[in-house]
Amino acid sequence: MLLQGKSIVVTGGNSGIGEAIVLAAAAEGANVTIDYVTHPEETTALIAEVEAAGGHAVGVQADITQAADLQKMMQTAVEAYGRLDVLINNAGIETRTSLLDTTEADFDTVMAVNMRSAFFGAQAAARQFIAQGGGGLILNISSVHEDWPMPGNIAYCVSKGGMRMLTRTAGVELGAHGIRMVNIAPGAVSTPINASTEADPAKMKALDAAIPLGRMAQSSEIADVVVFLASGKAGYMTATTVVIDGGIMQGSVGL
Template sequence: MTRLLEGKTVLVTGASAGIGRAAAIGAARHGADVAINFSRDTAGAEAAVKEIEALGQRGLAVQGDVSDPETATAFVKAATDAFGKVDVFVNNAGICPFHAFLDMPVETFERTMRVNLHGAYFMVQAAANQMVNQGHGGAIIAVSSISALVGGEYQTHYTPTKAGLHSLMQSTAIALGRHGIRCNSVLPGTILTDINKDDLADQEKRDRMAARVPLGRLGEPDDLAGPIVFLASDLAKYVTGASLLVDGGAYVNLQ
């Protein structure tokens, strides 16, 4: 297998499980040393590092709540101290506590904003500053969502954050292009992760949602690993400000 990220250092937020973990393992499989951020799941983070190391790469887990701006500088510093540089940054950390719109608790709304959007802003900023200081460019990938393009009845607090991530990558692509830093987003469809396990606990609902996907199934975290590795690699050296739908065709299936 061609190792597309040979010699690179990759940072991934929210990587103790789900899409973040799949991205971290995928990067290691392609030759990268990987630092992961996690909030609470120590066992999951340790297991992810062991899997990275089993692939012959260096791994590092750094705990921190992304809603705190200081977590961003601490994470980037720890990774740089350990591996010497930051080549690729993947902003994945996010939450989606499903709730109706009319009685949305203020704290639920604000917490979702702080984690998904504010956290992403300061994480991307910290990684970009390190890349600029290094002087050899880099790649930033944000895990947005199909929810950046469509609505969700119980996601009125969540969908604006994912639209914001999509927009952030477009704007940072302009701001950072002169430094050789590419900024892109992936927009997953419905992926089976902890974030939606309660919402999809009803098998009938899962089957109904899968039937709407042209490829005939809901997504798995590993379905995002390839697209993220591609955008991180030199294969995408002239791709910036772009977004890549990874949804099995769900978005285009309107009839």
């Protein structure tokens, strides 16, 4: 198993890409801590699914926009499994508003969930890695929109652009401690955040036509790359972004 015995924290781990990461990591032997804010029943059901398959998972309700809750999240993993090996900053939101339409509240909320949580989550995880020794890994679920403009969704793009620079800079800073930091940038993925697009046949036809592989990704396909990066097979990768987009950044402009 690629992740046997590794202690992994997944923010926003009870739905979408986060849920797929939890299942894939547990199937590869990881001990998983699932962070959630709402829908505790979904977390309970996910833990039961992991355990039924022979894996190990615990849940923690934490507001990732608050540094104290991020620390609680790390401590939950350490108390449950003795250490922390991987933090996956997965939780994210968007407002789908333009520069002219985005309110202060919209902007602050997106930045808090997407960017602030990744920054202070990385800080808390890095401190734990250094304290326990042996290095560690921080994976950020970013987006192709860290680099590719998406008119009408500007706060989201700004937050993901910030995540890209966080990864590049912190990856350099933390290398001396044996700590790696890598962004994963998915393109269009079939998750709840894209439910409105999937419900519109015209939008889906246009999107599929813009993707060289002709379809959206499944959450499990993102999770498979997470497992690879968290394994020993990717130990020389840091301060960079891995793009998983079906070729959309090369095949289209301005979606």
